[in-house]
Amino acid sequence: MDGSxxxxxxxxxxxxxxxxxxxxxCGGSSDGTAQRAAAAAPVGRLDLSVxxxxxxxxxxxxxxxxxxxxxxxxxxxxxxxxxxxxxSLKVAxxxxxxxxxxxxxxxxDDLAVLETQPRLPGLVAVPPSADGxxxxxxxxxxxxxxxxxxxxxQPDLVTTRVAVGAGAVKRLPRLAGSKDAVALxxxxxxxxxxxxxxxxxDGRLAGLAQLVRLGGRTTRAAVPWETITARxxxxxxxxxxxxxxxxxxxxxxxxxxxxxxxxxPGFRRGDAQLNAPVPATRLPGTQDxxx
Amino acid sequence: MATAPGHTFLPHVPHGARPRAVLVxxxxxxxxxxxxxxxxxxxxxxxxxxxxxVEEVAVGSLPTDIAIAQGRAWVxxxxxxxxxxxxxxxxxxxxxxxxxxxxxxxVASDGLTIWLAGAxxxxxxxxxxxFGREATRHSIPIGRDxxxxxxxxxxxxxxxxAAGTVTRVDPVSDRALGPPIxxxxxxxxxxxxxxxxxxxxxxxxxxxxIDPRENLVVxxxxxxxxxxxxxxxxxxxxxxxxxxxxxxxxxDERTGRPQASIEIxxxxxxxxxxxxxxxxxxxxxxxxxxxxxKTRRVTDVxxxxxxxxxxxxxxxxxxxxxxARRGLVTRVSR
Numbered sequence: 001m002d003g004s005x006x007x008x009x010x011x012x013x014x015x016x017x018x019x020x021x022x023x024x025x026c027g028g029s030s031d032g033t034a035q036r037a038a039a040a041a042p043v044g045r046l047d048l049s050v051x052x053x054x055x056x057x058x059x060x061x062x063x064x065x066x067x068x069x070x071x072x073x074x075x076x077x078x079x080x081x082x083x084x085x086x087x088s089l090k091v092a093x094x095x096x097x098x099x100x101x102x103x104x105x106x107x108x109d110d111l112a113v114l115e116t117q118p119r120l121p122g123l124v125a126v127p128p129s130a131d132g133x134x135x136x137x138x139x140x141x142x143x144x145x146x147x148x149x150x151x152x153x154q155p156d157l158v159t160t161r162v163a164v165g166a167g168a169v170k171r172l173p174r175l176a177g178s179k180d181a182v183a184l185x186x187x188x189x190x191x192x193x194x195x196x197x198x199x200x201x202d203g204r205l206a207g208l209a210q211l212v213r214l215g216g217r218t219t220r221a222a223v224p225w226e227t228i229t230a231r232x233x234x235x236x237x238x239x240x241x242x243x244x245x246x247x248x249x250x251x252x253x254x255x256x257x258x259x260x261x262x263x264x265p266g267f268r269r270g271d272a273q274l275n276a277p278v279p280a281t282r283l284p285g286t287q288d289x290x291x
Numbered sequence: 292m293a294t295a296p297g298h299t300f301l302p303h304v305p306h307g308a309r310p311r312a313v314l315v316x317x318x319x320x321x322x323x324x325x326x327x328x329x330x331x332x333x334x335x336x337x338x339x340x341x342x343x344x345v346e347e348v349a350v351g352s353l354p355t356d357i358a359i360a361q362g363r364a365w366v367x368x369x370x371x372x373x374x375x376x377x378x379x380x381x382x383x384x385x386x387x388x389x390x391x392x393x394x395x396x397x398v399a400s401d402g403l404t405i406w407l408a409g410a411x412x413x414x415x416x417x418x419x420x421x422f423g424r425e426a427t428r429h430s431i432p433i434g435r436d437x438x439x440x441x442x443x444x445x446x447x448x449x450x451x452x453a454a455g456t457v458t459r460v461d462p463v464s465d466r467a468l469g470p471p472i473x474x475x476x477x478x479x480x481x482x483x484x485x486x487x488x489x490x491x492x493x494x495x496x497x498x499x500x501i502d503p504r505e506n507l508v509v510x511x512x513x514x515x516x517x518x519x520x521x522x523x524x525x526x527x528x529x530x531x532x533x534x535x536x537x538x539x540x541x542x543d544e545r546t547g548r549p550q551a552s553i554e555i556x557x558x559x560x561x562x563x564x565x566x567x568x569x570x571x572x573x574x575x576x577x578x579x580x581x582x583x584x585k586t587r588r589v590t591d592v593x594x595x596x597x598x599x600x601x602x603x604x605x606x607x608x609x610x611x612x613x614x615a616r617r618g619l620v621t622r623v624s625r
Contacts, residue, residue, distance in 0.1 A: 087454045096369035097410040101477045121616040
């Protein structure tokens with residue numbers, strides 16, 4: 001690689017990052033009102049697409065990120081390890097803090113789909129990138145939201161410039177991890193960004209960040225959006241209130257149980273069941289109620 | 292010219308007409324009048340329903356629920372974290388705004404106190420608006436999520452979402468009473484019946500029955516339709532709105548047995564009970580449906596527009612809906 005080519009790539013990289021930073025509203029734009037005005041609409045879109053997920057697992061509070069994938073059904077994609085065994089799920093969006101419930105889990109690829117409750121209109125899905133953007137050297141930005149109520153006016157989004165590593169893929173500790181996952185070089189990206197959307201230079205979805213913090217060490221990886229699209233296409237509404245199609249990925253559940261036990265001492269396996277049994281209670285005088 | 296039934300018809304007899312002609316006229320009238328009366332009554336049966344009055348009030352960003360108390364409609368605005376009071380008078384208008392400070396999503400009332408449940412924090416909020424704008428506000432720590440709330444004679448009941456439980460709250464001491472009651476996967480909505488508290492679990496599509504004397508689920512849970520969202524008790528039955536398959540499930544309140552599944556279409560997402568009918572809100576097609584509980588037939592449909600998500604019945608029988616997308620509250624009255 002000669003110097004001019006490298007210089008040009010650096011310029012393109014910086015321009016791409018500046019554009020995405022402007023889109024995400026992190027103050028990256030510096031050349032006047034016109035650019036800010038041009039970026040105004042996408043800011044609103046990202047503000048309504050990126051969510052923060054607060055889960056209570058075994059008495060601990062776990063914060064992760066997510067992205068809206070279906071506006072009609074209010075579905076949000078995040079990482080499974082961030083919500084595994086949660087007894088409380090809160091989804092901070094650009095319009096309100098909502099409740100969340102898990103409707104599908106892919107333990108092998110570390111993915112989970114949440115549904116917001118109540119199901120309100122107003123969320124927006126970011127379109128996916130057409131090409132494989134998760135390549136080493138391409139400009140990528142991770143976008144996450146601060147937890148809590150939206151403050152109004154200024155979007156509570158945090159953007160971090162990341163890069164895909166050219167080396168071998170690091171395995172996520174204690175988790176199976178997607179076979180398509182790539183290593184993410186992002187020392188500044190905190191564990192709370194797990195599940196954050198990764199945007200390419202066109203402002204479209206390129207992947208999902210997967211960050212696992214265990215034993216004081218954070219491992220960072222990314223799943224390409226092509227893999228996620230394939231997984232999501234397997235899902236369909238089930239007979240009850242869940243989504244079905246990821247049954248074959250349940251084989252990796254033991255790894256997530258082990259991870260949750262190691263990270264959250266109060267974790268109970270029963271909390272990670274999607275359909276916990278509720279035994280009927282027999283009280284004097286109520287023996288006939290279900291005959 | 293149509294004559295209203297019941298009006299006395301007095302034929303005008305020209306001066307000097309022959310008595311025979313008058314007799315024939317009177318006989319003809321006696322023969323025709325009953326038939327005319329039947330026709331007129333029949334016409335009344337087929338007459339269009341009285342005109343519907345639809346009024347809209349802007350309430351700000353993302354209104355999510357509605358309850359009626361003290362002659363007002365109470366609406367939490369999730370986008371601005373405020374509780375808005377609308378006067379239920381001839382010309383409905385915003386009357387007062389209170390700071391919610393709880394990220395309120397759901398509201399319920401026992402006629403006096405307004406209860407708010409939200410996703411922010413693990414607490415329930417009660418507001419007493421008798422003190423004007425500086426409404427007395429209590430925050431009751433639940434320790435778990437508060438997804439929906441219903442108020443009975445001696446308790447407020449809260450569903451706890453991902454925890455799969457229901458918590459009973461004492462409105463006098465403002466404390467949770469007893470341990471949370473496990474009802475099923477993600478209890479979404481609940482209603483207080485004559486003897487029991489009924490909880491619909493949207494995560495597993497079941498209905499659970501809580502005996503308030505023991506704070507325990509009694510009997511087996513009943514399967515309802517897909518993606519159940521709301522529940523109401525009335526006419527001796529428990530009604531569940533199943534948004535996923537466009538049906539209503541009807542369960543006998545006394546025995547707890549399923550009675551019928553009624554096809555409504557669209558996405559029924561909220562229910563209310565009036566003296567004469569069950570009211571169903573179809574969010575998908577933006578319509579309010581009146582259902583006769585005896586015949587199980589739809590008797591009236593009113594389109595309200597937008598994307599309505601919540602429903603309430605006013606003191607005078609008017610229907611209130613909330614359109615979260617447009618930030619509007621709609622009152623439908625006759």
